[in-house]
Amino acid sequence: LSALAAQKPALVFALGSHAAKRVRKSMPDVWIVYGMIYYPEAEGISQDAKMVGVSSLGPAKALAVAVRAFTRAKSLTILHSQAESAAVPALVEHLRAEGFEAQSRAVSAVGDLPAAFDAVKDQCKILLLLPDGITANADSMRFLISQCVQAGIIPVSLTEPLAANGAMLASFVSPEAVGSQAARVAAEILKTGHAPADRVVSAAESGIALNKNTAQALKAQVPKNFRVEVTYE
Numbered sequence: 001l002s003a004l005a006a007q008k009p010a011l012v013f014a015l016g017s018h019a020a021k022r023v024r025k026s027m028p029d030v031w032i033v034y035g036m037i038y039y040p041e042a043e044g045i046s047q048d049a050k051m052v053g054v055s056s057l058g059p060a061k062a063l064a065v066a067v068r069a070f071t072r073a074k075s076l077t078i079l080h081s082q083a084e085s086a087a088v089p090a091l092v093e094h095l096r097a098e099g100f101e102a103q104s105r106a107v108s109a110v111g112d113l114p115a116a117f118d119a120v121k122d123q124c125k126i127l128l129l130l131p132d133g134i135t136a137n138a139d140s141m142r143f144l145i146s147q148c149v150q151a152g153i154i155p156v157s158l159t160e161p162l163a164a165n166g167a168m169l170a171s172f173v174s175p176e177a178v179g180s181q182a183a184r185v186a187a188e189i190l191k192t193g194h195a196p197a198d199r200v201v202s203a204a205e206s207g208i209a210l211n212k213n214t215a216q217a218l219k220a221q222v223p224k225n226f227r228v229e230v231t232y233e
Helices: 002-006 017-026 060-068 082-097 110-120 138-151 160-164 175-192 212-217
Strands: 011-015 031-035 051-054 075-081 101-107 126-129 154-157 169-172 207-211 230-232
Touching: 002 017, 011 017, 011 175, 017 031, 031 175, 051 175, 060 082, 060 154, 060 169, 060 207, 075 082, 075 110, 082 101, 101 110, 110 138, 126 138, 138 154, 138 212, 160 169, 160 207, 160 230, 207 212, 212 230
Parallel strands: 011 031, 031 051, 075 101, 075 126, 126 154, 154 169, 207 230
Antiparallel strands: 169 207
């Protein structure tokens, strides 16, 4: 960082919250474009006037399109770790804009998960799982998927790894798409000296992941023309 600061860069691309925060501490005035940070609001960096992020969560719009291929249900609950609560209201609004009747439920600890699920299982037909401390626990993830199947709830997500671990559907953004969008944002900043209107921008490309095992367990028929980029069986 000291060597980088001595070069007086006009802009730095940072991967991950630790890198972005360390760069800001070392170079208080440099432009920073960052990627691979799921929750900039929770990290306390979304208000920095010279930091622009590329969202690493899949877009709500793509998720809505995928879900509608399977169900007309609109009731959706985000079940998430308390640590990410600062980032959830904006996500709820994005989902509501796409036609979901979205709400959220925070879980303070893994041990509170059964009670939290019981509290929401009769209120939703779609359960959105986020990459956080709850879903990172393999036992918790298995519990959530099995309980969703038992209750007839479709588990969905906004990252590919959670589809691999059981979520039936996920919209996702690949690291390559994040990098490409970051390059475009950086080029525009260097050209104009101004940040985009949004402090966090979406990548130009996204994909859909499908977990066939979960779909079969839920007796969900996959439409023949349903387009997916990644399938897990």
